[in-house]
Amino acid sequence: MVWLCDEGLSAKSLNRPALQEALALLKHGEAQAIVVSKLDRLSRSVQDFAGLLAIARKQQWAVNALDVGVDTTTPGGDLVANVMAAVAQWERRTIGERTSVALRAAQERGVKLGRPRTISEEAERRIYEIRALGLANKRIAIQLTEENVATARGGAWHASTVSRLLNRDKAVA
Numbered sequence: 001m002v003w004l005c006d007e008g009l010s011a012k013s014l015n016r017p018a019l020q021e022a023l024a025l026l027k028h029g030e031a032q033a034i035v036v037s038k039l040d041r042l043s044r045s046v047q048d049f050a051g052l053l054a055i056a057r058k059q060q061w062a063v064n065a066l067d068v069g070v071d072t073t074t075p076g077g078d079l080v081a082n083v084m085a086a087v088a089q090w091e092r093r094t095i096g097e098r099t100s101v102a103l104r105a106a107q108e109r110g111v112k113l114g115r116p117r118t119i120s121e122e123a124e125r126r127i128y129e130i131r132a133l134g135l136a137n138k139r140i141a142i143q144l145t146e147e148n149v150a151t152a153r154g155g156a157w158h159a160s161t162v163s164r165l166l167n168r169d170k171a172v173a
Contacts, residue, residue, distance in 0.1 A: 002031065011044045012092055014052070026061045039065035039081065040088035049085035053078065118152035119165060127162055137162040
């Protein structure tokens with residue numbers, strides 16, 4: 001038995017390292033089933049789940065979900081698994097919708113959303129000084145890194161960070 005775990009990663013996508021490893025083991029006949037504690041931890045997309053079931057049938061392996069006692073090697077288990085996958089997708093979309101509504105309401109109340117600005121005024125001033133010399137974003141990033149100007153999280157500067165800052169300030173103006 002091989003134990004693989006994708007803790008902390010969303011089931012909205014199948015692009016998860018442990019799941020991909022499990023699928024490779026199944027494809028090469030090194031395993032006969034994928035067993036999950038909860039069906040909605042395998043996939044929260046009906047389309048993705050249906051694709052997994054099609055692959056399982058073609059490659060002759062099973063999907064077993066312990067929370068609902070589903071074994072997809074039986075027609076009834078296959079039906080229940082599909083219904084549960086549809087419920088998981090509905091739940092994911094409903095949560096997303098509620099979150100979006102709550103964030104819009106908070107914004108309307110004047111709550112500032114997002115991460116607070118973390119680039120120092122000194123760093124921002126230096127970016128504009130270097131830009132005034134006519135340098136491109138990539139060269140500005142290189143110059144800031146060479147001058148050891150602190151980034152928001154430490155490390156090197158990137159052209160994309162310089163670009164975002166310059167574009168953000170244009171939008172505010």
